[in-house]
Amino acid sequence: MRILSFILSLFFLVVASCSSSSKATDLFGIQLEGNQKTFTKGAQVGIALNNKKDTEVTSISYSLDGESLPVTNGKVVFNPKKLGSKVLKATVSYGDKTAEITKDIKILAEDAPxxxxxxxxxxxxxxxxxxxxxxxxxxxxxxxxxxxxxxxxxxxxxxxxxxxxxxxxxxxxxxxxxxxxxxxxxxxxxxxxxxxxxxxxxxxxxxxxxxxxxxxxxxxxxxxxxxxxxxxxxxxxxxxxxxxxxxxxxxxxxxxxxxxxxxxxxxxxxxxxxxxxxxxxxxxxxxxxxxxxxxxxxxxxxxxxxxxxxxxxxxxxxxxxxxxxxxxxxxxxxxxxxxxxxxxx
The missing domain is CATH 2.130.10.10 (YVTN repeat-like/Quinoprotein amine dehydrogenase)
Structure with a gap:
């Protein structure tokens, strides 16, 4: 009986631990203006962190192709040296943790050929x-x-x-x-x-x-x-x-x-x-x-x-x-x- 009680206690401890350590994607997402995923080079786009569970955030930064993406008045400028399919990344600090959230986007040419x-x-x-x-x-x-x-x-x-x-x-x-x-x-x-x-x-x-x-x-x-x-x-x-x-x-x-x-x-x-x-x-x-x-x-x-x-x-x-x-x-x-x-x- 003691063995069964110990196993049940261990099970509930694991479940509680899992539920308290949500994945970063369960907590956050990257919100882009108009929910777009395709942009032209040089586009100014509104960006925000979708804080799904109102987690207290201490800092957030964005990058594209490994280069910092400054935010000015809630907007970023997509101006990479190389065009095509890209991964937009947000680095979020909350509590004593840091998480990286990504979003797939495309950056196209400004002008028609x-x-x-x-x-x-x-x-x-x-x-x-x-x-x-x-x-x-x-x-x-x-x-x-x-x-x-x-x-x-x-x-x-x-x-x-x-x-x-x-x-x-x-x-x-x-x-x-x-x-x-x-x-x-x-x-x-x-x-x-x-x-x-x-x-x-x-x-x-x-x-x-x-x-x-x-x-x-x-x-x-x-x-x-x-x-x-x-x-x-x-x-x-x-x-x-x-x-x-x-x-x-x-x-x-x-x-x-x-x-x-x-x-x-x-x-x-x-x-x-x-x-x-x-x-x-x-x-x-x-x-x-x-x-x-x-x-x-x-x-x-x-x-x-x-x-x-x-x-x-x-x-x-x-x-x-x-x-x-x-x-x-x-x-x-x-x-x-x-x-x-x-x-x-």
Missing amino acids: DIYTYEVINTFPHDIKAFTQGLEFYDGVLYESTGIKGESSLRKVNFETGEILQEVALDDTLFGEGITILNNKVYLLTWQSGLGFVYDATSLEKTGSFTYGNSKEGWGLCNDGTSIYKSDGTEKIWKLNPDSLTEKEYIQTVTNRSVFNKTNELEYVDGKIYANVWQKPSMMIIDANSGAIEGVINFSGLKNRVKQHSKLDVLNGVAYHPERGTFFVTGKRWNKLFEVKIKKK
């Missing part, structure tokens, strides 16, 4: 069998990567004649994706194998390999002369250390209306990332720091200028020629490479 069109300057021959994935100029030579298992390759091309100057094949089990070239090294992605390769830009000899970190897949690559940028089929573009190939951070591609997740082949020019939109005849101009999609280039009609055949596929591949100041674009199994100028509509 500008619309651009194109002017064809020159047309050059292109290998109609090439399932083009990556395209980049380096030391005046056009480098190209192609996809499809059993057909994937890395090659150097004479862009004026379409002649393949040098070529190495990938293993038949691999689906080649985007490339970029930095410090005489070619970095090449594969699609779903979680594996990338490094080649000597002169000889095309394979010198190394690397695995992906948190990025989902391998899609496109570009570089700013210091860091490498990698798209993975999501809204994220990852920034990689070119020596270790580790993912340091990422930006998210956003418009003034939504987070966008169709970024494919990449090219970096003067602080902007030019990115093919997956399965669309268009290209985005993305701010490489914030992720804001500042422009959209409409390439409609370009596919009609190439030879029509049963295996013809979508626009893909963008390379900037710094000496000529123009872009070169093509597509998967296109027989032409186009030199174009981008013009605001």
Whole structure:
């Protein structure tokens, strides 16, 4: 009987203890003006602590992306360096305790993307069998990567004649994706194998390999002369250390209306990332720091200028020629490479 009494006493003690130590989310919440969860960059938003049980609070502070978020007249300003999905955090002190409360929000671009069109300057021959994935100029030579298992390759091309100057094949089990070239090294992605390769830009000899970190897949690559940028089929573009190939951070591609997740082949020019939109005849101009999609280039009609055949596929591949100041674009199994100028509509 004494044992039963002891067990019952212990049970009620545990229950009482649990009921007196409520979770922080039972006590507090973050209340935003209009109950909104999506805001534009620079928005001033009313903020308050939802004190659900009238707990005595001694202090409260807010932060976004780990940076303090000052409150002025009951409002905060959402002005992060990088846009996209964010976690808003409130740190609440009450009694002898401190709790952290979070709320998921989205910060979008201030302005709608500008619309651009194109002017064809020159047309050059292109290998109609090439399932083009990556395209980049380096030391005046056009480098190209192609996809499809059993057909994937890395090659150097004479862009004026379409002649393949040098070529190495990938293993038949691999689906080649985007490339970029930095410090005489070619970095090449594969699609779903979680594996990338490094080649000597002169000889095309394979010198190394690397695995992906948190990025989902391998899609496109570009570089700013210091860091490498990698798209993975999501809204994220990852920034990689070119020596270790580790993912340091990422930006998210956003418009003034939504987070966008169709970024494919990449090219970096003067602080902007030019990115093919997956399965669309268009290209985005993305701010490489914030992720804001500042422009959209409409390439409609370009596919009609190439030879029509049963295996013809979508626009893909963008390379900037710094000496000529123009872009070169093509597509998967296109027989032409186009030199174009981008013009605001």
